[in-house]
Amino acid sequence: MSGFQSPRGLRDLLEPLASAHGWAIDRAWAAADAAGYARIELPIAEESGLFERAVGGTSDIVAKELYRLEPRGDDAVSLALRPEATAGAVRAYIQHGMRSQPQPVRLVTVAHLFRYDRPQKGRYRQFTQFDLEAIGDGGPGIDLEVIELGAAYLRNLGLSDVQVHLNSVGCSACRPAYVESLRAYFTPAMHELSEVDQSRLTANPLRLLDSKDPAVIKRVADAPLITDHLCGDCAAHHAAVMAGLATIGVTVLAAPRLVRGLDYYTRTAWEYLLPGEQGQQGALGGGGRYDGLVELLGGPATPAIGFAIGIDRVVLALEERGLLPVRAVGATIVVAGIEPDSVADRVAIASQLRTAGSSARADVSSRKIGRQLESAVRDGARAVIIVEPDGRLTLRDLVKASQAEPAERSEVIAAALRLVQNEG
RNA sequence: GUGGCCAUCGUUCAAUGGUUAGGACCGCGGUUUGUGGAGCCGCAGAUGAGGGUUCAAUUCCCUCUGGCCACCCCA
Numbered sequence: 063m064s065g066f067q068s069p070r071g072l073r074d075l076l077e078p079l080a081s082a083h084g085w086a087i088d089r090a091w092a093a094a095d096a097a098g099y100a101r102i103e104l105p106i107a108e109e110s111g112l113f114e115r116a117v118g119g120t121s122d123i124v125a126k127e128l129y130r131l132e133p134r135g136d137d138a139v140s141l142a143l144r145p146e147a148t149a150g151a152v153r154a155y156i157q158h159g160m161r162s163q164p165q166p167v168r169l170v171t172v173a174h175l176f177r178y179d180r181p182q183k184g185r186y187r188q189f190t191q192f193d194l195e196a197i198g199d200g201g202p203g204i205d206l207e208v209i210e211l212g213a214a215y216l217r218n219l220g221l222s223d224v225q226v227h228l229n230s231v232g233c234s235a236c237r238p239a240y241v242e243s244l245r246a247y248f249t250p251a252m253h254e255l256s257e258v259d260q261s262r263l264t265a266n267p268l269r270l271l272d273s274k275d276p277a278v279i280k281r282v283a284d285a286p287l288i289t290d291h292l293c294g295d296c297a298a299h300h301a302a303v304m305a306g307l308a309t310i311g312v313t314v315l316a317a318p319r320l321v322r323g324l325d326y327y328t329r330t331a332w333e334y335l336l337p338g339e340q341g342q343q344g345a346l347g348g349g350g351r352y353d354g355l356v357e358l359l360g361g362p363a364t365p366a367i368g369f370a371i372g373i374d375r376v377v378l379a380l381e382e383r384g385l386l387p388v389r390a391v392g393a394t395i396v397v398a399g400i401e402p403d404s405v406a407d408r409v410a411i412a413s414q415l416r417t418a419g420s421s422a423r424a425d426v427s428s429r430k431i432g433r434q435l436e437s438a439v440r441d442g443a444r445a446v447i448i449v450e451p452d453g454r455l456t457l458r459d460l461v462k463a464s465q466a467e468p469a470e471r472s473e474v475i476a477a478a479l480r481l482v483q484n485e486g
Numbered sequence: 487g488u489g490g491c492c493a494u495c496g497u498u499c500a501a502u503g504g505u506u507a508g509g510a511c512c513g514c515g516g517u518u519u520g521u522g523g524a525g526c527c528g529c530a531g532a533u534g535a536g537g538g539u540u541c542a543a544u545u546c547c548c549u550c551u552g553g554c555c556a557c558c559c560c561a
């Protein structure tokens with residue numbers, strides 16, 4: 063087969079996956095609506111510099127995964143496809159003066175994101191995140207609200223065993239000292255480390271904590287924990303969050319070695335995981351506090367927190383567990399006809415049924431009536447209306463396999479609607 | 487970006503260094519001329535792309551493209 067195909071890592075969503083994605087997204091909006099979050103739709107591209115500043119120029123997301131757009135015409139700045147949603151949300155917060163709204167500003171969006179990465183199951187170059195942000199409140203209470211919202215969303219979808227793995231990554235006052243102690247711990251064993259881990263030791267020792275190397279994992283077990291090195295404020299905040307979540311009843315596991323990929327996180331950091339899942343599919347989402355980001359992007363010093371949950375991975379997990387909702391794709395009523403030249407009537411009648419609130423479609427073929435009935439049955443239709451040669455209509459109940467006598471149009475349409483609506 | 491496995495009709499599976507690459511499902515048509523998921527009959531539909539080896543390649547080799555797995559990283 064020659065010709066075009068979808069580019070690597072970019073996929074078509076066909077039924078039933080297309081409906082499942084839409085459903086998961088609808089549920090995300092609804093969950094946030096119910097908690098009083100304001101919807102925000104953000105552009106799919108931003109200035110490249112926004113991401114470089116927010117995410118960190120040396121991070122993989124910017125250094126090698128950013129889709130940069132070719133500059134066009136008189137564009138003054140270079141654009142990039144968004145690799146994450148938080149930077150844009152914070153940019154919007156600053157740009158629209160949301161600091162003058164009651165704090166925190168609660169925002170929700172569903173964002174299609176792009177990262178130039180090697181595709182794998184559950185990981186695509188275009189993917190979708192349910193993104194929730196609360197900007198302007200530094201207390202542990204908002205942490206509880208946000209963490210719980212994400213957990214409840216996943217649980218209510220049917221992923222009842224979702225776990226929250228929680229950690230604190232400290233702040234600019236205490237993290238640097240911890241990083242140094244970590245470096246000091248691993249440096250004596252440097253020659254035993256793999257090439258990858260050696261470079262991590264110099265560039266970002268925190269990453270050693272989730273190394274896959276068995277030897278390193280063993281050594282990590284005795285490594286200093288950040289939760290033992292937090293400054294007083296961070297420790298108090300962390301303790302309050304842990305205690306609060308216990309009260310709320312969210313399943314929380316202390317994860318003192320959890321590190322997150324984006325540079326801007328401070329203090330509270332967490333992930334939503336499914337136990338038993340290996341590899342990429344298990345991590346459904348994650349979040350964290352980013353108390354320095356608003357200021358970093360040019361706004362006033364403002365604490366904030368948010369999470370991102372991967373819709374693609376949620377749908378994958380639901381699919382593997384057989385929890386995908388089934389949505390009937392076919393119409394409830396099919397309008398068939400004996401004579402081929404009745405198609406216009408059929409289309410008109412189907413439209414009338416839809417206007418009245420039913421789902422209906424015309425059979426626009428010139429096939430024999432037997433074929434039309436057969437295809438209606440296979441489409442899962444509840445009833446068929448047959449246009450007779452004399453223009454009158456016959457209502458056929460496909461479940462009872464019974465059929466009324468031909469009658470006038472308005473009468474039959476009313477009867478069809480009654481039949482369908484009686485069953486909800 | 488690194489390493490590995492893989493690639494046949496829309497789907498799912500066969501087969502082969504040598505005439506027309508086979509089945510099932512799906513689709514379309516027929517089943518004697520207007521009423522149901524079955525049955526029967528028929529039709530359509532594929533070796534991902536490009537090179538190479540060979541008398542001959544879908545089969546062997548290379549490149550590309552895409553999928554999957556591990557790593558990197560992350561959702």
